[in-house]
Amino acid sequence: MPSGFAKKTTGLTDDTEQRQPLCNVDGVLFRTGDPIPTEDPCESCKCRPPGFACVLRECEVKPHCKAVRRDGQCCPEYQCGCEQDGKPYKDGDVVPSPQSPCYVCFCQGSSIRCTLVACQFRGDCEPRYVPGECCPRYDHCPPLVAHQERLPL
Structure with missing residues (x-):
């Protein structure tokens, strides 16, 4: 008006x-x-x-980013980035998990999102756990062979 x-x-x-x-x-x-x-x-x-x-x-919308509004401007400016322990990360960057090595974290917009790492476990040999790593290693195990079905000729 x-x-x-x-x-x-x-x-x-x-x-x-x-x-x-x-x-x-x-x-x-x-x-x-x-x-x-x-x-x-x-x-x-x-x-x-x-x-x-x-x-x-119409203003562009950037999901997961922080909108900063300024007086006299129609559309907000967006801050799309993360910071952890004083270190900046760009949108999409992998961010070291502050919780444990069993989480993988990414900078998404202006926040850090973490998900639990999915480890594979074997029942046919002994796992070796390495400090600072989440999933066990299976260094001295027989190689895994894909299950193959044989069909009669």
Whole structure:
């Protein structure tokens, strides 16, 4: 809605004096195509006799990012990145888990998301656990052979 105006008027054409279509917005005259000031930075209005036409700007949405709004700007700026222990990470980067090596963490937008690591265990030999690693190693085990079915000929 035009700024400083309590109500929106239809802005009837006033071409009797200047023979050019004008918009009358609460006593202020605008020529065809002229921008009409608004209080809302997301709204853009132009003179389109006999009134005016306004459109709302659509803002890009970035999921998982932190939106920072600034006075006088329609759309927010987004902060898409993470920080852990003072070290910055970009969106999508692997982030060391602060909890344990059994979690894998990623920077997603502006937050760190972690999931539990899925380990594979074998019942046919002894596992070897390494400090600082989540899943056991099977260094001295026979190689795994894929199960193959034999069909009669």
